[in-house]
Amino acid sequence: MFRLNLKIALRNLWRNRGITSINVGGLAIALAAFILVILYFTYETSFDKTNPNYNNIYVVGRIEPDFKTNYTSPPFAKAIKQHLPEVENAGITKRGFFEFSMKNGKNTLFAKNFMQADYNAAKILDLKPTGGLEKPPGNVERLSYLSKENMRALFPDKTDNKPEIVGMGASNSGITSKINGSITNNLHSNITFDGISIGNEIGKGENYGYNNYTTYIQVKPGTDVANLEQKITDLYRKELLKGETDQKTIAEIKGVSTFLDPLANLHLRPKAGNDAPYKILIALSILGILILVIACINFTNLSIAQATKRAKEVGIKKVMGAYRFQLTAQFLVEIFIQCFVATILGLTLAELSLPYFNNLFQVNLSIWTTENDLCWQLPLILCVITLIAGTYPALVLSGFKPALVLKGNFSTSKQSSWLRNGLLVFQFSIAVIFIIGLFIINSQLKYMRSEDLGFTANQVVYIKNISMFNKPETFAPVRDKILKIPGIKSATVATDIPDGAEGGANGYTFEGVKSSLDFIDVDFDYFETLDIKLKEGRFFSKSFPADTTNGAVVNESTVAKYGMKNPVGKTIRGCNIDYKIVGVVKDFKAQGFESAVKPTIYSIKNPCGNYKTQIMVKIEGNKMSSALAALKAQWLQINPKDGEDFRYEFLDDLYGKLFKKQEQLQSVFFGAALLTIFIAVLGLFAFAKYITNGRIKEIAVRKILGASDIQIFSLINSSFFIMVLIANVISWPLAYVITKRWLETFAYRIDLPILPFISSALITILLTVITVSIQARKAVKANPVDALKYE
Template sequence: MFKLNLKIALRNLKRNFVISMINIGGLSIALAAFILIVLYVNYETSYDKHNPNYENIYIVGRDLKDFKTNFTPPPLAEIIEQNCPEVALVGKMTPSNLEFPLISDAGRIYIKNTMVMNFNAAKIFDLHPQGGLKQPQGEIERLYYLNEASMRTLFPNKKDSMPELVLMGGKTLGLTAPIQGKIVPNPHSNLQFDGVAIGNNLGVAEGFGFPNYYTYIQVKPGTDIKALEAKIDRLMKAGMIKEKIDMGSLKNERVFLDPLANLHLKPQAGNDTNYKVVMALFILSMLIVVIACINFTNLTIAQANKRAKEVGIKKVLGSYRQLLTMQFITEILIQCVLSMLLALMLAELFMPTFNNLFEVPLSLAAGAEELYWMLPLILLIVTFIAGVYPALILSGFKPALVLKGNFEAGLQTSWIRKGLLVVQFSIAVIFIAGILIVNRQVEYLHTEDTGFEANQVLVIKNQMMYNKPEVFATFRDKVMKINGVKSATVANVVPGGEQTGSNGYTVEGREALLDFIDVDYDYFETLGIKLKSGRTFSKEFKSDTLNAAIINETAAAKYGLLDPVGKTIRGCNIDYKIIGVIKDFKSQGFEAAVQPTIYAMKNPCGNPRLSIMLKVDAAQMSAVLAALKAQWSGINRLDGEDFRYDFLDDLYGRLFKKQEQLKAVFFTASMLTVFIAVLGLFAFAKIMTSNRRKEIAVRKVLGASDFQVLKLLNSSFLWMLLIANVLAWPLVYLLARTWLDTFAYRVELSVVPFALAGVISLLLAVITVSLQATKAVQANPAAVLKHE
C-alpha cells in the first residue's frame, strides 16, 4: 500500500509541478531560515555550559539603587571564604584594558585584554593552560599565559613546554616577564581574554573603598541562594562599617547574586537587549515557518477540486477514509522531506554569510547534536500542521456528489482558505511594518544629535598615565606643534560605551550617586560638548587643578539645583566648587539614559588617565597621522615604538552593532515572509482564476470589460488584505513598543509605517492577482465555452 501511495504521490507532484515547486520552495526557504536561527539561538543561550559547575557559579554584584554593577571590593572574597561554608570556591579577577606590546626575537604582539585572576577563579572557570593549572608560589608570583595565536607569533618554533621570556611595553623600558605557555579560552564562554595572569591573591592592599574586582563564587549543590545573598550583604556592610567607609548615598546598597547562565544575555548589572534580540529572532523564524505552513495548507485545499473524482472513484471501489487520509499525508510528507533536504542545502549555502553578520562559528556539523533530534521533530510537526487538515478535507468528499459532477470543494472550504490567507498576510504586514519601524529607529541612532562631536577625533592607544595636568602639558605642547591638530586632551574613558566609576557626592545636604570622569584641559572643547552655564576648565584658574568640578544637566536635576555654578559638591574627601554645567551627551549610546556625572581634574577615587584624544582638521588628517607616527618616539616615551590609534566615531558606532544586526536579519526575514506570502497568493490566484474560467467567459459574453473582470477578481482578495491589516496593526504596535522601550532615546511611533505596510501589501496583492487574472481575462470566451 505504501508503494502504491508513493507512486500516486510522485505522479501528482509531476502533474502539478508549478504548485508543488511553490509549496516545496516556500517551505524549504522558511525551514532554512529556521535552522540557521535555531542554531544561533542555541549558541547564544548556551554560553559556559561546557563548565562542569555551570549551574552552581554566581557573580557577586552590587545594587546601588540607581544602577547595578558587578564590580566589588577585593576584601569581599576573603570575607565570603571565611564566613560562608556553603561556598565551595571564591574567585576574584580584574580586567586590564591597558594595551601594550609583548616582544620576542621572532615577533611582536599587542595585548588588549589581559585578565588578572586568582587561582580559585581559574578553577571556577575550568581553565586548562598548557602543562595544567598550577598554583603560584607565595603572594607575589604571577603565572602568565597567552592565547594560542599570540604564542604562535612570538614563538613560532616552540616545541617544549618550558617558560619563555618576553619584553613588556617596548624595548626601551627593559621590562621582562616569563610566559608559562599557551591557554586557549573557550570561544563559547563569557570569559574572553588575550592573556591571563594567575596569582594567589589580588588587591591585598586595597580595602572596601576600591570596588574594581569581579567576585565569583561556586556554591555547593542545594544551597539556598536567597539566604546566601542576604548573608553576603550583611558581611559586605559590616566590612564597610569596620573600615569607616563614608557610605553616603550608598546606604541603600545591597548585594545580589547573578547566575553564570544570565551573564551573556540578561545580566542584572546591564540590560537584556541581547536576550530580547535573540528571542525576537527565534519568534521571527517561527512566524516564517507558520506562514509557509499556511501557504502549504491553503494551496493543498485549493487544489481539492482536481482530486475530487479520484477520491469519489476510490470510495466507490471500497477504499476507506483512513486509507485515503494516509495516502494524502504520504504525499504531503514527501513534499516536506524534499523541503527539509533543500532547506539543509540552503542553510549550508548561506551559513558563511550568517556567521559573518553575527560573528559566530556556526556550522551544521557542529550543531548536529541539536539538529539530530530537532529536524525529525520539526518535520513531523510541519507535516502535521500543513498536512493533516487538508488530508481530512480531501478524504472526506462524498462520492455521490463528486461523481454527479456538481460538486465544488471550494464552497465547503472557502472560509477556511480565506481565513488562512488573512492570517498569512497579517504576518506579512507585521514584518513589513516592523522593518519600517526598525529601519527608522536605526537611522535615528545614526542621525540624531549625540551631544558631542566624534568626527575627526583620534583616540590614541597609550600606556603612559597622565594623571597630573603638568605631565600632560608637555605632551600637549609637542602635538600642538603639528599642523592640523586643533586640540588635545586626556581622560580615563572615552565616549564609546566604556564604563566609568561611581561615587557618592553631597550638595547642600542632599546625597546622590554620580559617575565620575577624570579629564584634563580642553576635554569639552575636543569633543564639542556644549556648555549650559558657567565655564570649562581653564589654565587661567590654578584652582581648577585642585578642587574645580563640572557637572552635567542630569546631575544638576538630580540635586534639584536651578543654578549650580558656585555651589560646593563634596565627594572623595574633597570639597569641589562647581564652575560649570554642560549639556547632556549620550556617551553610552541610545539604550542607556544619560547618567548624572561629575568631571574633575583631580580625583583620588579615579582611574588612570590613559585615553588621549586629538581633534584634527579633516583636510590634514593624513598628514597629521604621518607626523605623529614619525615623531611618536619623541612625544611619548612609553609608546615610542608603537603608534596606534582609533577613530572615535568608529568606537562609538560599535554601540549600534546589535541593532544593525537586528535590522539586517529583520530585513531578510521580511523579504522572505513577503516572498512566501506572494508565492502563496500567486498560486492561490492561479487556482482560483482557473476554477472561474467559465464564469469569466460568460461575463465577457454578456458584455463585461476586461477592467471590470479584473476588478471583480481583485475585490475579494482586497477585502481579505484589509482585514489582515486591521488584525496586524495592533500586534505591530505592541511588538514595536516593546522593542522601542529598550531604548532610552527613541523615535515616536506614528501612523506612517502602518499606512505604508497597508499600501505595500495591497499593491503586492493587486499586482500578483492581476498577473494571473490577465491570462484568463484575455482568453477567447468561445474556446472556454465550446464544450458546454
C-alpha cells in the same frame, strides 16, 4: 500497495509541478531561515555550558540607591567563603584597562584584554592552562599565561610548554615578563582573554572602597539562592559597618544590598547590564518561527486548493475498499516527500547564506558540525512540519464522499473555504507587521544617526597608550609635542572616551544631599577636543591653577539630580575633596541612545579615580593623513613608553559600534519582511490561479452578457482586496504594541509615526492587485466560446 501509492504520489507531484515547486520552494526558503535561527539560538544560549559547575556559579553584584553593578571589592569574596557554608568556593577577577604590546624579537602582540584572577576564581571558571591548573608556589606571586593563539603568534616555532620571557611595551623599555605557558581561551564563554595571570591572592591591601573586581561564587547543589542572596547582603552590610560610627553613613550602608546573577545570565541578560542581545535573540527566534509557520500555512492552503483534482481518485479508492486512515497516510507520505525535498533545499540555501549571516552577527557558525544539534533537530522539524502542513489537507482529501464525487460534485466544504481565507489573512497580517517594524526601525536608526549627540566624534582620533598621565604636568610635554604637528587642533587625555563604555561611580555630597555620580577624570582641553557645549561658567583652564587641585565641571543631569540653583562657584564633596564647581556642560550622549545621560562630574584630580591613559586628538579633516603619518613617525619621541607601537582608532567608528545591535535587527527585519512577502505572494499567486480557473465559466458568461475587462478584474480582485484589508486592520494594533514596546527601550527615540502603517497597507494591496491580476489576465482574455462549448 506502498509502491503503488508512491508511484501515484510522484505522478501527481510531477503533473502539478508548478504548484509543487511553489510549495517546496516556499518551504525550503523558510526552512533555510529557520535553520540559521536554530544555529544562532543554540550558539547564543550555550555560553559557558562546558563548565562542569555551570548551574552553581553566580556573580555577586551590588545594588546602590542609584545604580546596579557587578563590580565588588577584593575582601568580600574571602568574607563570603569564610562565613557562608553554602558557598563551596569564592574568587575574584579583574580586567585590564588598557592595551599593551608584548614582543619576542620581530614578533609583536597587542594584548587588549589581559585579565587577573586568583586561584579560586580560576578553579570556579574552569580555566585550563596547558599541563593543568596549578597553584602558584609560595615564592611566586603569580603565574602568567597567554592564550594558545597568542602564544603561537609570539612563538610560532614553539613545540614545548616551557616558560618564555617576553618584552613589554617599547623595544627600548627594558621591561620583561615571564610567560609560564599557554592556556585555552574559550571563545564560547563570557570569560575571554588574550592572557591571564593567576595568583594565590589578588587585590592585596585594597579595602571595601576599591570596587573594581568581579566576585564569582560556586554554591553547593540544591542551595536556596534567594536565602543565600539575603545572607550575602547582611554580610556585606556588616563588613561595611565595621568601625563606622557616623549615623548618616550607617543609614546609607543599610540602603545598600547585593544580588546573585547566574553564570547562565551573563551573556544575554545580566542583571547589571544591557539585555539588548537577549531581546534581539528572542525577536530573531520569533521571526524564524513565524516565517516557518507562514510557509506551512502556504503549504496547507495550496494543498486544500488542489483537493478537487484528487476527488475522483479518492472516490474510486473508497469504492474499491480503501479506508480513510489509509488514504490519510497516503496523502501524508506525499506531503512528507515534498517536506523532505524542501529540507534538503533549505539546508543548501542555509549553507549558501551562512557567510553573510556570520558576518552580520560576528559569529562563526557551521552547519556541518556535531556540536550544533542539527543532526536530531532537523528530523524532528521535518516530522513536525509534515504534521502541521499536511494533517488538515490529508483529512480533507481523504474525507470526500464517493457517491458525490463520482457524480461530479468536487467542491470542498465551506469550512475549507473559510480556513483557506483565514490562513491567507494570517499570512498577510504577519507580513504587514514585519513591514511596519522595518519602517519604524529604519526611522529610529535614521534619527540616531542624524540627531545631535551633544559632542563631535568626527575628526577625533583615539590613540591607544600605556602611559599614565594622572597629573597635568606629566601630560603637558606630550601635548606640546603633539600640537607641533601641522593639522592637529587640540589634544587631551582622560580615563574614558565617549564610546558607550561605562565609567566609574562614586558618592558625592552637595548641600547635605549625598548621591552617586559617574566620574570621569580629564585634562585640559577635554571639552574643547570633543566640542562639548558649555551651558554656564567655564571649562578647565591653565589660567586657574586651582582647577588642577579641586576644580570640577558637572553636566545638566547632575544639576537636575541635586536640584542645583546657580551651581557655578558652589562646593560638591567627594573622595575627601571639596570640589568647586567651575562650569556646567550640556548633556551629551556618551552612552548612546538606549540609556539616559547619567549625572556626571569631571575633574582633573581624583584620588579615587582611574588612570588617565586615553589620549584623544582633534585633527583637521584635510590634514588627517599627514598628521597621522607624522604622529606614527614621531611617536617614539612623543611618548617613549609606547615607542614604535603607535595605534589609533577613529572615535566616530567606536561610537558607531553602539548601533550594531539595532543595525542587526534592521537587517533581520528586512530579510524577514522580504521572505514573508515573497512566501505570501507565492501562495497568493497559486491560490489566485486556482480561484480564477474555478470561475472560468462564470467569467465567460459575464463577458457574453457585456461585462468589461475592468469589471471582471475588479470582481476577481475584490475578495482578495477585502482579505488583505482585513489583514491590515488585524495587524495594525499588534504592530503598534510591538513597535511601541521596542521604542521604549530607547531613552531617546522618535514618536511613533503613522506613515509606516499607511505604507504597509498600500504595499500589500498593490502587491495583491498585481499578483491576482497577472493570474486573472489569462481568464479575462480567453475566448468565452472555449469555456462554454461543451455546456
